Amino acid sequence: MPIQDLLLDAAEGHFARRGVLATRLSDIRAEAGVSVGAVYHHFPNKEELYIQVWLRALTDYQDGFRTALSECADARSGVEGAVVRHLQWVSGHPQRATILTAPRPPGIDERADSPNAVFFRDVTHWWRVHEHYGTVRRLDFDVLYALWLGPAQEYSRQWLAGAMTTDPTAVAPELARAAWNSLRNQE
Known part of the structure; x- marks a missing residue:
């Protein structure tokens, strides 16, 4: 599965369970199993990740x-x-x-x-x-x-x-x- 999809799937779960404010990029990154650089390569910030989700x-x-x-x-x-x-x-x-x-x-x-x-x-x-x-x-x-x-x-x-x-x-x-x-x- 492409890294972007892994991040979107993980983010979707975190945003739905915890809301945007309580969700941390580090939690999404850890669940997706990707590096910090991979997160920022696809999404410049948490707000953009939420918009894409x-x-x-x-x-x-x-x-x-x-x-x-x-x-x-x-x-x-x-x-x-x-x-x-x-x-x-x-x-x-x-x-x-x-x-x-x-x-x-x-x-x-x-x-x-x-x-x-x-x-x-x-x-x-x-x-x-x-x-x-x-x-x-x-x-x-x-x-x-x-x-x-x-x-x-x-x-x-x-x-x-x-x-x-x-x-x-x-x-x-x-x-x-x-x-x-x-x-x-x-x-």
């Missing part, structure tokens, strides 16, 4: 969400499938999910804006096609996002914090159904 988690999540939508032939299976994929991803990648539910790293905006813009453009396009055919409600994207993923995200946050003990995949069908019921066009 955060961006990797974001890309992984967004790719899975896009895949869920592309695999669905109709609006209902897309809405429900995206909620299920969200909860499966959280359950399968709790460290990455923890990182994405934490505050965004300082200085990330300009680097995250471009991939986010593409992601939101793709999701919005998918939605507007189904909206055009009258299958789903016409909503501003902010409201749409809250109704679609808000309950699943809140459940995920609570589960990651240990307040919920039932795995997110077990509640996925119910939350997916609720999302569909709130977004489908009922006229």
Whole structure:
């Protein structure tokens, strides 16, 4: 495995368990089994390492969400499938999910804006096609996002914090159904 990936994997675990401030580069370096020089060759500082860990988690999540939508032939299976994929991803990648539910790293905006813009453009396009055919409600994207993923995200946050003990995949069908019921066009 490339050294950069070893460092990202080790950093992901430390940042998720301990947070950015409590994590030391020396702990990451020791877990990855690399020299001090190797760390600084790939990442000039801890902040840059955290940004790269955060961006990797974001890309992984967004790719899975896009895949869920592309695999669905109709609006209902897309809405429900995206909620299920969200909860499966959280359950399968709790460290990455923890990182994405934490505050965004300082200085990330300009680097995250471009991939986010593409992601939101793709999701919005998918939605507007189904909206055009009258299958789903016409909503501003902010409201749409809250109704679609808000309950699943809140459940995920609570589960990651240990307040919920039932795995997110077990509640996925119910939350997916609720999302569909709130977004489908009922006229």
